[in-house]
Amino acid sequence: MRTTIAYAVLGQSVGSKRPAKRQRLSVDQRQTDVSGDVWQDVNQVFEQTSRAQVISAINLFRAQFPEFGFLHPDDLEYRQDELSVVQKLRLLVIVAVSHRYSGSYTANINNKNILFIANEMQKRVTSGPSLALIQTFLILSLCNWGDGDGFNAWMHCGIATRMAQGLLSTGFASCGKRETLSELEKRTLWTCFKMDRLLSCGKRRQAMFSDGDMHFSLPVNDTQFLFGQSPQAAPIDDSLKVYGPDDHLVLLIRGLRIWSRVHTWIAEGGRRQPGMTEPEQCPFNETSDWSKMKQDLIKWWDSQDALMKYPATKVSVHAQRGQAERFGYINLVYYVSLLFLCREFIPFSPVDEVKPRGPIEPPLLKARGPDSFWLQNVFDLYDAASQISSLLSDLEHVGCPLRTPFSGLCAFSSTLWSIYGAAFPNFMGFTPSQTADADAQAERTMAVLYYD
Incomplete structure (x- = not known):
C-alpha cells in the first residue's frame, strides 16, 4: 500500500491516469x-x-x-x-x-x-x-x-x-x-x-x-459587520482578549501572518541559512528564530476560545452553525504551521536511526540539545499530520468539505508525513499497529486530495 500511495504523491499514475496539469x-x-x-x-x-x-x-x-x-x-x-x-x-x-x-x-x-x-x-x-x-x-x-x-x-x-x-x-x-x-x-x-x-x-x-x-x-467581528454594530472597546492589554467563532477573520489574519513567517523562513533556507547552526539558533534554545516562531504560534492558539480548537471541539458542532469550513480553516493554519516548523529538523532518510536526535545531514548543529526535545518534535510533527487528516475527513463526513488550494497543501503535507511515519517506524517509535494506522491515514487523506 505504501508503494501505491508514494507513487500517487509523486504524481505518477497507478491504475488510473491523473489528468494533465x-x-x-x-x-x-x-x-x-x-x-x-x-x-x-x-x-x-x-x-x-x-x-x-x-x-x-x-x-x-x-x-x-x-x-x-x-x-x-x-x-x-x-x-x-x-x-x-x-x-x-x-x-x-x-x-x-x-x-x-x-x-x-x-x-x-x-x-x-x-x-x-x-x-x-x-x-x-x-x-x-x-x-x-x-x-x-x-x-x-x-x-x-x-x-x-x-x-x-x-x-x-x-x-x-x-x-x-x-x-x-x-x-x-x-x-x-x-x-x-x-x-x-x-x-x-x-x-x-x-x-x-x-x-x-x-x-x-x-x-x-x-x-x-x-x-x-483589525476587522470587527462578524456580528458587528453584518448587523452594522459599533465595535466594542478593546481591552487595554490585547493579550487578555479571547477570540471566538465570530472573530474568525482576525484569527485568520494573525494565523496567516505566522504561517507566512514560517514558510518564508523555510523558503529562504530554514536551518540551512547562515548562522542557524550556532548554539543560540538551535531550535531548543528560546533565542532561536525557530523557537520564537513556535512561541508565537502557540500564543495565537492560546488566544482562541476553546470552542475554536480541534479536536477538543467537534466539527459537527460548527457544522450546525454553518461555520464548519471557517473552523476547519483556522485549525488547518495552526497544524500545518506546526508541521512545517517541526519537519525542518527531521532527517530525510533515517534508515539507520533508532531515535530522533536532530539533523543527521549537513549542516549539523553545534549543540546537541536534550533528547526530550527531539522526541517531542517528532511527536508534534506526526500529531499535526494526524490532526490535519482527521479534520479534513470530519469536514467531509458532515457534508462541509473544504476544497481549496490551501486545504490541498495541508492534505498533501499530511499524507507525505504519514507515509514517512509508516516508512520509518523504528525512528518514529511506532508499533506494528501504529505503522498500519499511519498507512491507513495516508490512504484516507489521499482520498480527500483526489476527490471525484
Missing part, C-alpha cells in the same frame, strides 16, 4: 475557440444568470473561502439595473468560482469564462481603482491559484494590491495614520494582505503589503 489560457485561445456556452458579453451573461444562482454562489463562496471577509448581506439584495459592469463582473467571477463545486462543472468552458472575466477586467485596469474592481481581481487571483496558475494568481493579486495601496494613500477618505476607513474597506485591504501571504507560500516573493503598511485596525 491545466495549461495557462491565453487571449488568443479565447478568440479562436468559442462555444455557445462561453461568456462573450457581460450584460447579456448577467441577464441570463438567475438571482437564485448568484445567491447560491455567494453563500457557497463565503463558506469555502472565509479569508474573503468582504462579502456583505447587501450583496444578496442587488438590483440588476443599479449595478455597474464591474459590479456585475464581481458577481460573475463568484459564480465562476462556485460553479467548480457543482455537478455540472466543465473545466474547459469554466476556464474560458474566467479568462473572459480576466480580459474584461484588464480593459479597466487604468480606468481608476474601486472596491469592486479590487475585490474582483482578488477573486480572479483565487481562480488562477486553484488552476495551478501561480503566476497569473500573483499578478492579479498584485494588481488588486496596488490599486488598494493607491486608494489607501489618496482615495479611502484620504486615510492617513488616523483611522478613517470603513469596515468594508478594511476587510478588502486585509484580504489583499492575506492573499499576498498565501500566494507567496514556498516562493521567495517580496511581500506587497508589509506589516508596516497595515497601520489600520
Whole structure:
C-alpha cells in the first residue's frame, strides 16, 4: 500500500491516469475557440444568470473561502439595473468560482469564462481603482491559484494590491495614520494582505503589503459587520482578549501572518541559512528564530476560545452553525504551521536511526540539545499530520468539505508525513499497529486530495 500511495504523491499514475496539469489560457485561445456556452458579453451573461444562482454562489463562496471577509448581506439584495459592469463582473467571477463545486462543472468552458472575466477586467485596469474592481481581481487571483496558475494568481493579486495601496494613500477618505476607513474597506485591504501571504507560500516573493503598511485596525467581528454594530472597546492589554467563532477573520489574519513567517523562513533556507547552526539558533534554545516562531504560534492558539480548537471541539458542532469550513480553516493554519516548523529538523532518510536526535545531514548543529526535545518534535510533527487528516475527513463526513488550494497543501503535507511515519517506524517509535494506522491515514487523506 505504501508503494501505491508514494507513487500517487509523486504524481505518477497507478491504475488510473491523473489528468494533465491545466495549461495557462491565453487571449488568443479565447478568440479562436468559442462555444455557445462561453461568456462573450457581460450584460447579456448577467441577464441570463438567475438571482437564485448568484445567491447560491455567494453563500457557497463565503463558506469555502472565509479569508474573503468582504462579502456583505447587501450583496444578496442587488438590483440588476443599479449595478455597474464591474459590479456585475464581481458577481460573475463568484459564480465562476462556485460553479467548480457543482455537478455540472466543465473545466474547459469554466476556464474560458474566467479568462473572459480576466480580459474584461484588464480593459479597466487604468480606468481608476474601486472596491469592486479590487475585490474582483482578488477573486480572479483565487481562480488562477486553484488552476495551478501561480503566476497569473500573483499578478492579479498584485494588481488588486496596488490599486488598494493607491486608494489607501489618496482615495479611502484620504486615510492617513488616523483611522478613517470603513469596515468594508478594511476587510478588502486585509484580504489583499492575506492573499499576498498565501500566494507567496514556498516562493521567495517580496511581500506587497508589509506589516508596516497595515497601520489600520483589525476587522470587527462578524456580528458587528453584518448587523452594522459599533465595535466594542478593546481591552487595554490585547493579550487578555479571547477570540471566538465570530472573530474568525482576525484569527485568520494573525494565523496567516505566522504561517507566512514560517514558510518564508523555510523558503529562504530554514536551518540551512547562515548562522542557524550556532548554539543560540538551535531550535531548543528560546533565542532561536525557530523557537520564537513556535512561541508565537502557540500564543495565537492560546488566544482562541476553546470552542475554536480541534479536536477538543467537534466539527459537527460548527457544522450546525454553518461555520464548519471557517473552523476547519483556522485549525488547518495552526497544524500545518506546526508541521512545517517541526519537519525542518527531521532527517530525510533515517534508515539507520533508532531515535530522533536532530539533523543527521549537513549542516549539523553545534549543540546537541536534550533528547526530550527531539522526541517531542517528532511527536508534534506526526500529531499535526494526524490532526490535519482527521479534520479534513470530519469536514467531509458532515457534508462541509473544504476544497481549496490551501486545504490541498495541508492534505498533501499530511499524507507525505504519514507515509514517512509508516516508512520509518523504528525512528518514529511506532508499533506494528501504529505503522498500519499511519498507512491507513495516508490512504484516507489521499482520498480527500483526489476527490471525484
